[in-house]
Amino acid sequence: MTSVPAKGQVRVFADYDRDVDERCDVVVVGSGPGGSVVAKELAEAGRDVVLVEEGPPFTPQDFEWDGGRSMTRTMREAGLRTTRGHVMPTMQAICLGGGSLVNSAICVRSPERTLAGWCSDYDLEHGSRADLDPHYDAVASFLGIAPTPENVQGPRNLLFKRACDALGYSSEPIARNVRGCRGSGECFTGCRSRAKQSMDLAYVPAAIRAGARVLTSARVERIAMQGRRATAVSGRVVAPFRGTPSWRFRVEAKTVVLAAGCMATPVLLRRSGDLANASRQVGENLQFHPGTAAMGVFPEPTHPQFGATQGYQSLHFVGEGFKLETLWTPPALLAVRVPGYGLELKRHLAEIPYAAEWDAIVSTNRSLGRVVSRWRSLDPVLHWNFHPEDFRILARALFVLVEMFFAAGAKKVVHGVHGLPDEFHSIDEARTHERRELRPTDIVVAANHAFSSTRMHGNPRHGVVDELGRCHDTDNLYIADTGVLPRSPSVNPMFTAMAFAHRTARAIAAR
Numbered sequence: 001m002t003s004v005p006a007k008g009q010v011r012v013f014a015d016y017d018r019d020v021d022e023r024c025d026v027v028v029v030g031s032g033p034g035g036s037v038v039a040k041e042l043a044e045a046g047r048d049v050v051l052v053e054e055g056p057p058f059t060p061q062d063f064e065w066d067g068g069r070s071m072t073r074t075m076r077e078a079g080l081r082t083t084r085g086h087v088m089p090t091m092q093a094i095c096l097g098g099g100s101l102v103n104s105a106i107c108v109r110s111p112e113r114t115l116a117g118w119c120s121d122y123d124l125e126h127g128s129r130a131d132l133d134p135h136y137d138a139v140a141s142f143l144g145i146a147p148t149p150e151n152v153q154g155p156r157n158l159l160f161k162r163a164c165d166a167l168g169y170s171s172e173p174i175a176r177n178v179r180g181c182r183g184s185g186e187c188f189t190g191c192r193s194r195a196k197q198s199m200d201l202a203y204v205p206a207a208i209r210a211g212a213r214v215l216t217s218a219r220v221e222r223i224a225m226q227g228r229r230a231t232a233v234s235g236r237v238v239a240p241f242r243g244t245p246s247w248r249f250r251v252e253a254k255t256v257v258l259a260a261g262c263m264a265t266p267v268l269l270r271r272s273g274d275l276a277n278a279s280r281q282v283g284e285n286l287q288f289h290p291g292t293a294a295m296g297v298f299p300e301p302t303h304p305q306f307g308a309t310q311g312y313q314s315l316h317f318v319g320e321g322f323k324l325e326t327l328w329t330p331p332a333l334l335a336v337r338v339p340g341y342g343l344e345l346k347r348h349l350a351e352i353p354y355a356a357e358w359d360a361i362v363s364t365n366r367s368l369g370r371v372v373s374r375w376r377s378l379d380p381v382l383h384w385n386f387h388p389e390d391f392r393i394l395a396r397a398l399f400v401l402v403e404m405f406f407a408a409g410a411k412k413v414v415h416g417v418h419g420l421p422d423e424f425h426s427i428d429e430a431r432t433h434e435r436r437e438l439r440p441t442d443i444v445v446a447a448n449h450a451f452s453s454t455r456m457h458g459n460p461r462h463g464v465v466d467e468l469g470r471c472h473d474t475d476n477l478y479i480a481d482t483g484v485l486p487r488s489p490s491v492n493p494m495f496t497a498m499a500f501a502h503r504t505a506r507a508i509a510a511r
Contacts, residue, residue, distance in 0.1 A: 010208065013056060013217035016237045020215065020249035024048040026508065027233055027253035029220045029268070032098020033494050034480040034501040035259030036203035037139065041505035043210035050251050051212055052233065054219040054260075055095035056240035057200060063190030067330030070189040073241055074102050076379065083369065083384040088290060089446045090382070092261055096216050097200030099261075100494070103448075104187045104310040105176035105196050106325075107145045108491040109136050109499075111318060122486040123458025124467050135499035135506075142206075143177035143197045145495075152183030154307015156356035157326045159298070161312055163404035169316040174325070176308070177202070185328045187309035218249055221378065223256060223272040223477070230256035230275075230477040255476045255508055257469075259501070262286070262453040262483035263380045266371040269454070271378070276454075276471035281464050285455050286369035286384060287488055288447035292398050293327055293337070293359035295414040296405030297351045304328055304355055318363075318490050321390070322397040324404075327359045337444060339414065339422040348414065358404065360397035361449065363488035364390040371453050386440045394445070395438050402430045418442040449493050454483035456500075469504035480504045 011020075024047075028039045031053040039051040055074075064070040071079030075091045082089050093099045112129040119127045139145070150158070153173070164171035177197040186192055194201060208214060221235035232252040236245035258265045266283035269275045276282060305328070314324040329337070331352065338348040369384030398415060405413045406427040413424045417433075419442055424430040457463020460472035465484050471477045480501040482493050489496045 010214040016247045019247050022050055022251045024050040024253050026255045027251045028257045030259035031096050033100050033498045036199035037498050037501040038257050038480050038505040039212050040203045040207040043207045043212040045509040049212040051214045052218050053096050053216045056217055057096040060192040067333040083382040085383050085385040086440050091448050097198045100198040105178050106492040107175045107177055107495040110489040110496045114490040118486045132499050135502040139498045144179050145175050145177050147173040147175050148308045148311040152181050152308050153311045155302045156304045157307050157311035159356050159408045160326045163408035164314050166407040169314050171314040174313045183307045185305050185309050228475045257478045257480050259480040261481050262450050263371050265483050266453050267373045267380050270373045276473045278473045283371035285452045286371055287452045289361040289449035290445045290447045291359050291361040292443050292445050294401045295355050295357045296410035297355050297412050298410050301353050302356050321393040322360050322362045324360050327357045358401050362394045363490050365487050366390050391440050399434050416444045451482035451485040451493050454479050455486050456484045468507040
């Protein structure tokens with residue numbers, strides 16, 4: 001006997017009391033920015049859709065303001081996942097709504113020059129900005145994406161603008177998927193005001209209203225195939241936060257869409273018999289946006305806990321390979337980055353009310369990695385190495401941030417570079433160290449933007465999926481997450497991945 005939810009129903013862990021056996025037109029694996037778009041669009045097109053998510057749903061009452069505790073609940077491997085080779089932390093969410101629940105809601109269209117490069121280098125015929133703009137527009141309209149207004153910027157974001165203006169760098173308010181943001185700075189730990197239009201509040205409910213069924217706490221472990229056709233996905237119901245398996249489930253479908261993220265999707269393909277891998281590109285070409293941050297301390301209070309988590313950005317240096325942003329990190333995490341111990345650490349922590357934190361992310365198109373499956377585990381092993389030229393760009397970006405802080409009136413900058421003085425007290429002092437030879441281990445680096453592990457290519461010998469997200473080796477297996485991006489989008493990847501997912505959904509609906 002099996003338990004089958006009705007149309008429009010969400011099943012949570014406590015609802016399961018037996019094995020689940022479902023049939024539908026389309027099964028979508030993963031409820032993040034890619035999967036939720038596909039589920040909503042296809043459900044509204046009249047398809048019978050089942051959306052499967054390994055993580056649980058969260059409500060504002062479930063959010064932990066403490067950054068460390070929040071990570072253990074919302075992030076895979078309790079937020080402690082790292083790469084091997086050049087070791088770098090990277091966090092991926094495990095919850096209904098995926099990474100949109102805990103990111104800063106940044107929505108930036110990939111530059112026209114970047115997309116043109118994809119078209120020429122990856123044999124794509126319909127990947128220009130003109131081709132993608134209708135899909136960007138559809139997502140933006142649905143989510144209410146708009147530039148961050150000044151009344152929720154807060155001092156630390158406006159200081160960034162002051163710095164850019166003083167140095168002649170272009171800057172702009174960040175466009176975000178929010179409605180009624182109050183500038184509480186809680187994006188990373190979960191928006192308790194429910195202003196952020198994360199997928200669990202936007203696309204997933206719309207899919208449900210259109211009749212989609214949603215299975216949460218359901219970990220897909222295998223894709224079934226008959227010839228070139230995917231026929232079903234199967235796995236286990238798992239306990240939230242622990243992953244303990246219980247009931248089994250199976251969903252048969254006419255079309256299968258994988259949107260489990262650029263790390264889980266390759267693992268799932270390989271565990272299912274090395275699917276869609278005639279090109280030998282599944283799990284290859286893994287790329288990140290390695291990022292680093294610095295903290296400026298100002299004479300007057302900045303009240304950094306107030307204001308949009310990330311409200312201002314500069315695309316001035318995108319052509320050189322890096323993007324600059326404002327940032328607010330929960331104090332429990334920020335304290336890990338602050339130098340010193342004992343009384344020295346307490347002194348630095350006492351300066352946080354006078355501080356602003358800004359970051360740089362780098363388009364590392366030369367730094368490639370691999371997603372490798374672990375034995376009897378769905379958690380991947382991530383191999384990645386920093387290319388010397390990409391690291392040089394990161395070091396340059398960090399010193400640009402230092403320059404900006406002093407231009408904005410900071411009295412000192414805490415930069416986090418090993419082997420240098422803990423603080424710079426003037427731009428002249430910083431310049432004496434600017435040309436020092438640094439190693440990747442000298443700079444605190446993290447990367448939560450990951451992509452390209454199942455990359456798109458017009459030639460089946462060189463890519464996993466075609467322009468519409470269909471796996472070259474199959475008739476009805478699609479991928480709709482950041483893994484399909486050919487290489488770095490030069491900016492935050494979520495919006496571009498959603499535009500591609502929107503196009504994929506339209507293509508499936510038209511079949």
